Amino acid sequence: MNISIILAAGEGTRMKSKLPKVLHRVCGKPILEYVINASKGAEIEKNIVIVGHGGDSIREYFKDDSVIFKTQPIGDNTPYGTGFAVMQGIDCIEDDSTVIILYGDTPLITKDTVSKLINYHNSCGYDGTVLTAVVENPTGYGRIIREETGNILKIVEHKDASEEEKEIKEINSGIYCFNGKLLKYALGKIDNNNAQGEYYVTDVISILKEEDYKVGAYIIEDSREIHGVNSRNQLAFSEEIMRNRINSNYMKQGITIINPEHTYIEEGVKIGRDTIIYPGVIIEGNTEIGEDCVIKQNTKILNSIIGDKVEIESSTIEDSSIGDSTHIGPYAHLRPNSRIGKNVKIGNFVEVKNSIIEDNSKAGHLAYIGDAEVGKNVNIGCGVVFVNYNGREKFRTIVGDDAFIGSNSNLVAPVIVKELGYVAAGSTITKEVGEGVLSIARAPQVNKEGWVEKKGYKNHK
Structure with missing residues (x-):
């Protein structure tokens, strides 16, 4: 069995935050979620997360039966260190298991690296394996000292290294792989007789080496994967x-991202091939976008389903769906639970909320459509307002197929405009408009001759 122990008990004081460090987000997901997903993606059967500071918040977020949480005690007289943290999961480690120790603040670690480390450890018959990296500036890191055979001789901390050892660029990542039985054995022998008074996992390597167990090192291909998050x-x-990694993956799938550095797409979003995404676009949550779409500048899409051949320009889409060949924007806003059909036009400064707009209908500009059911081939003019709220309750408006709603009209819900119903511009509709009926609901125009001259306004130019 493969087991991961993920250390996530750190306070993260340099983050200057009330939120536990591992719950801070990278591309929309908590840091810790990336580490857990990398471990699960490497087919590790048992994942143990060690929590401490903010442990209740972390447990609350990750309500997942496949994750086992263990709490590291906190207090003035409680020892600290990576070794002490690992000890909290010792009762979950089987003797015949392979255990990988990961860190909850390294979101860039990948499932491929975790898999390769475990496979290397097992195929080479090591009892302990250190994940290492070769970096140009190793200052501050522990150096990997190897034997002629390539096995690890020792790990020397920077402050203890000789001038010759400081020239070594292979460093300790802090990520390890161990035989389960030997890890438990060595944890029982480490002590905190050091300047910090802490228990260190590094000492497990020393103990195994001193007792002639086989200890190796696996060099990671991309050293950025071991980058930890301790500050903003x-x-x-x-x-x-992460953003560049995600965008690169989408481009490999046949999506055009014009400026990846200025495009934010969260992991897990689905995008069809030949879709073009302009700079300034934000796509979040459980969003799915079809093929051959054009998502233009400064658009934000959240938890929405977008069909094929849709064009969206400088608009906000939230928890909604859009059918094929529809055009949205610029500056439109689809609020939650809006269902837009095929070949629909939602134009400049149109807001839709909790409404259905069926195929081939149009709302070209400056309209509010709230709590409505709009049929097919409907035209909604400029300045139309679906008046859905009386101060206490929301009501629905129904507009039938092929209806025409003239500019600057108000539809006061609950109200129905039936199929082929026409509403004259400037009307306030409070009663049903029948099928094929023209409804005019406005005061008669009154022209008062000579009014300007009587008021003395004529010379005020």
Whole structure:
């Protein structure tokens, strides 16, 4: 059995935040979620997360039966260190298991790296394996000292390294793979007789080496994967790398992203091939976008389903669906539970909320459509308002197929405009408009001759 122990108990004081460090988000997901997903993606059967500070919030977010939470005690007299944290999961480790130790603040780690480390550890017959990286500037990191055979001789901390050892660029990532039985054995032998008074996992490597167990090292291909998040600056670095990684994957699938550096797409969004995405676009949550769409600048889409050949320009779409060949925007807003049909036009400054608009209908500009059912081939003129709220309750408006709603009209719900019903411009409709009926609901126009001269306004130019 493969087991992961993910250390997520750190306070994260440098984040200067009330939120636990591992719940801060990178491309829409908590940092810890990426680590858990990498572990699960590597087909690790048992995932143990060690929590401490903010543990209740972390447990509340990850309501997942496949994750086992263990709490690291917190207090003035409680020892600390990576070794002590790993000890909290010791009762979940089987003797015949392979255990990988990961960190909850390294969101860039991938399932491929986790798999490769475990496979390397097992295929080479190591009792302990360190994930290492080769970096240009190793200052501050523990150096990997190897034997002639390539096995690890020792890990030397930077402050203890000789000048020759400081020239070594292979460093300790802090991620390890162990035989389960030997890990438990070595954890029982480590102590905190050091300057910090802490228990370190690094000491497990030393103990195994001293007792002639076989200890190896696997060099990671991309050293950025071991980047930890301890500050807002490091969070921004991880965000940039993850965003570029996600966008690169979409482009490999046949999606055009004109400027990847200025396009934000969360992992898990589905996008069809030959869709074009312009700069400034934000796509979040459980969104699905079809093929041959054009998503133009400064559009935001959240938890929505977009059909094929849809064009959206500078608009906001929330928890809604849009049918094929529909045009949205610019500056339109689809609020939650809007269902837009095929070949529909929702134009400039049109807001739709909790409404159905069926195929081939149009609302070209400056309209509010709330709590409505609009049929096919309906024309909604400029300045139309679906008056859905009386101050206490919301009511629905129904507009039948082929109806025409003239500009600057108010439809006061609950009200029905039947099929082929016509509403004259400037009307306020409070009663049903029958099939094929023209409804005019406005006061007669009154022209008062000589009014300007009587008021003395004539010379005020």
